[in-house]
Amino acid sequence: MSEAKIQFYKGPAGGWGALRSVARQLLQHRIAAKGSRTLLSANQPDGFDCPGCAWPDRQHASSFEFCENGVKAVAAEATADRATPDVIARHTVTELRGWSDHALEAMGRLTEPLVYDAHTDRYRAIGWDEAFAIVARHLRALPSPDEAIFYTSGRTSNEAAFLYQLFVREFGTNNFPDCSNMCHEPSGMGLKGSVGVGKGTVTLDDFELADCILIFGQNPGTNHPRMLGELRAAARRGARILSFNPLRERGLERFADPQSPVEMLSGGATTISSDYFQLKVGGDIALLKGIIKHLLQLDDEAVARGSARVLDTAFLAEHTMGFDALRADIEAEDWALIERESGLSAERLRHAAEVIARSDKVIACWGMGITQHRHGVGAVQMIANLLLMRGMVGRPGAGLCPVRGHSNVQGDRTMGIYEKPSAAFLDRLQAVYGFEPPRAEGYDTVGAIEAMRDGRASVFFAMGGNFAAATPDTPTTWAALQRCALTVHVATKFNRSHTVIGREALVLPCLGRTEIDEQAHGIQHVSVEDSMSMVHLSAGINAPASPHLLSEPMIVARLAAATLPDSRVPWMWLVEDYDRIRDHIEVVFDDFKGFNDKVRQPGGFRLRNTAGERVWATASGLAEFHVHAIPTDTAVHRAKAAAGGEGMAGMVFTLTTVRSHDQYNTTVYGLDDRYRGVFGQRRVLFIHAEDRARLGLLEGAWVDLVGAAPDDDCVREAEGFRLVDYDIPRGCVAGYYPETNVLVPLSSHAVGARTPTSKSIPVRLRPARSVPEAA
Incomplete structure (x- = not known):
């Protein structure tokens, strides 16, 4: 462990510091040789999808891309350390609750199902059959299915997520809080209202064409290191990169590609941001309104000169509605208010506007620095306004790019992990499977905590994740979980949530992304969807950490079979061969027609994105501008x-x-x-x-x-x-x-x-x- 100190870091992001970090990770987990082999199989045609983040790989079949983030995730999963029942039982749950998150993570991989023993305040081993019987008994005893909460982490595969939502809806509830509720929900809601689809509109190919990339509220050097490769390439060919972030972040300043011999041997680095705008925390809407206000002025000046317009008037006329209202609102906005709330001068904002106005292909990227605010939806829609007024959606080299975190958070939502399902989706489930799905909206993450706190829900089941640590209002969330009759967590490693438990508690260990998943019909692949709507296969190469581990699809199938003995869904037959699950996905979702064939093509396939085609799935059938006031009463x-x-x-x-x-x-x-x-x-x-x-x-x-x-x-x-x-x-x-x-x-x-x-x-x-x- 490093000595506790504060020491200014002079180097670039990446570089030798990243390589030294990788070496430490492999040695720490005692997997140097095995880890190297594992890393070279990440994001390869016959390998596994990196669990580190949702940033896409070019064709998911190219040469290995170095990523410090992915190395840490892979090394942690492939660790030689084991959190066996005996290791965990050395400590009471009360004692473990006082450990740091780092110490809990360092215990290693879970090896057997665990059940909480209230008499000893310790976990002990339990058989799988008995574990599923306990969950089924609790679920069937509920007065209403809506008293159960089913959380989902974004690392869950498409196949597991599809089975999970099918089981829970046949059980009778839409209570599907997930990690999206806590991070990019404003992106989905904002984009649906603006362009009709809650996903980004760009591909990696667009990054090769863009001459201007805007980065809002994001730190790719830490959270999405592979994104730095795209930004480096763009910067080196002359694209302007404007970063809008309160903190100065090294990954947005300079980057040395660990796979570039020239940069590594020379000590050189590539400047990433051509301009850096340090706005005040929460000043995003003011910032965006200031840039748009300048763009309107620049357009007026162009009209007066008789030169090319800044606005894409043909696009506005054919594809949008609401622009006049936005213009009126922006023109009436007070510069003093914009400067005060953004923390930036009108001159600085004009400079950003001039760069954008001179650019022919603009991509806007953003992270949780935009979404986790009171007015996060409004900030997302102001980004969409900025691009729409220049016709930068549905154009090669341009578009909207919310940069999501968990590796399959977008795929889980595509598979139906959503507390507000559409009527059409529920109708399709009913037609295919013959049961009446619940129609009432379920609980999101905040609603789930409120329901457990108030006694309206008493069973909490988590498909991955670390709910007790990820959620807000720690005292309220912990008290809510502890009020439950049963808490269940599917996980690869012991974490904080396993110490914040109901009167009964189970921890169910699952296979990791890097591990071989062998079922009745042989070794299986799962699929994931990255943040640019590419769907591809993933198959582990390492032996499982324990012979007692089950895959996530198998855990869902066995739980469904135990809970719903009269179900017409052939749960156990489906998990004998995951191709069968994908065949069912294809029947439910039209965009997955030919799923098994398409996903086996090199690099997988991309789901249709209507906004990228300039087909607007909004109520009006057009891309819509939205007016938002600068927040002054937060x-x-x-x-x-x-x-x-x-x-x-x-x-x-x-x-x-x-x-x-x-x-x-x-x-x-x-x-x-x-x-x-x-x-x-x-x-x-x-x-x-x-x-x-x-x-x-x-x-x-x-x-x-x-x-x-x-x-x-x-x-x-x-x-x-x-x-x-x-x-x-x-x-x-x-x-x-x-x-x-x-x-x-x-x-x-x-x-x-x-x-x-x-x-x-x-x-x-x-x-x-x-x-x-x-x-």
């Missing part, structure tokens, strides 16, 4: 207005949560955040040096964070964070999650999407009551 605004003072008691900051570089979602692989200069620790708070000095504190001082939302009815505290000077706008601070999730009220979520507002939390700082033992 919890942060109200908290700052109520404070109005100096010193620690009077200053309110906007906290945004981030991942460290040794972290993927809630999985903590290590305690370093190399690019931000943090080593051997996680309880740090990034702050502008002038703000720290204004508080009268030295760099390295320890503080507690206290929630400052004026309408919150409880005291929220996160204790023991070390101040680190960082290039971040004044009035803003940043800290890692899940440590800061306690500060996010359950009631604070995005309008129209109910995604927790984890990127804009009002907080105060106070001197730490105690310093963490590890400090």
Whole structure:
């Protein structure tokens, strides 16, 4: 483990630092030789889909692409460490609940099903038949199927997700909270309203053609390292890359490709962002309205000169509606308000607009820095407005690109993991399978927590993920889970959620993406959909970590067979050969016609994207502009207005949560955040040096964070964070999650999407009551 220190990182993203990190990961998990072989099979025709992220691979059949993120995920899954029942039973669940996320992750792979023993407060081994019987008994005893919650992680394959939603709907509920609810739900909702489809419209080929790439609220160097390869190539051929992000992130500044001999041997690097705009946290709508306002002015100037228009007037006339309303709103917007709320000057915003106006092919990318805000849906639709006014949707080299995280989060939603299913989809299920699916909308993630908290749900089943760590409002979420009669988690490794349990609890170990899945008809492939709608096969190459592991499709099938003995669905027959599952998917989803044939083509196949074809599946049949006011009454605004003072008691900051570089979602692989200069620790708070000095504190001082939302009815505290000077706008601070999730009220979520507002939390700082033992 690294020594706890703060040391400015001078190098580029990638480079030798990434290679050294890879070597440490392979040695840490004692899989150096095996790990190298495994890595070379990632994203290959006969290999497995990298579980690291949803960024696509060029044809999913090309040469190996180095990715530090993927290495960490693969090494962690292929680890030689085993969390056997005996290893886990050495500690009570109460004791394990006090461990760090990193320590829980380091226990290694689960090997057998576990059941909680309340008398000893420990887990013990249990047979699969008995485990499924316990779940089935609880489910069948519920007064209503709606008292069960079925969570889904984005790592679940298409085949497992399809069977899962089919089982749950035949059981009788649409309670499908998933990780999308907590991250890119505003992208889906916003894009559906703007262009008729909740997915991005671009492919990797478009990145080769774009002459301008906009990046909003995203840190690809840590969260999607393979994206840096596309950005590097674009920058080297002269494309302008404009980054809009509150924090200076090394991956958006410079990148050295570990597969480039010239850069590695020369110590060189490629500049990624041609311009970097450090807006205030939460200033996205103001920023976008300022850019659009300048674009309208530039268009007016072009008309006056008789030169080429900035607006694509032919596209606007043929394909859109609502532009006049947007123009009127933008022209009436006050520059003082735009500058105050965005944190950027009108001159800086004009520069961004001029670059965009001169570009013929523009791609807009964004991450959770856009979506996890009160007005995340509005920010997504303002990005769509920006591109639509220039006709940049449905054009080669241009389009919308929400960059999703989990490797199959988009595919799970395609397969029907959604709490608000369409009537047409339910009608198709009824026609194919002969049962009446539930028609009432189910619970999303926030709704599921509320239901468990209020006693309206008592069984929680999680297909992967780490619900207790990923969710907001930690005290409320944990109390809600602990109120359940039964909690069940399907997982590859022991994590925080397995310590926050109901009166009864099970942990069911499954195969990992890297492992051979052999069923009655031989070795099986699963399929996944990346963030650009490419569907391809994935097959593991490693022997399973334990002979007791089941695949996710098999777990779903056996659970369905135990719970629904009179079902007409041939559950066990389906999982003998996953081609049979894909045949059923093809019958339910028209876009998957010929699924088994198409997915075996080199690189798989791309699902139809109507917006990319300029076919608009909106209510109007046109792409729609949406008007959104600049937010001026958020919890942060109200908290700052109520404070109005100096010193620690009077200053309110906007906290945004981030991942460290040794972290993927809630999985903590290590305690370093190399690019931000943090080593051997996680309880740090990034702050502008002038703000720290204004508080009268030295760099390295320890503080507690206290929630400052004026309408919150409880005291929220996160204790023991070390101040680190960082290039971040004044009035803003940043800290890692899940440590800061306690500060996010359950009631604070995005309008129209109910995604927790984890990127804009009002907080105060106070001197730490105690310093963490590890400090």
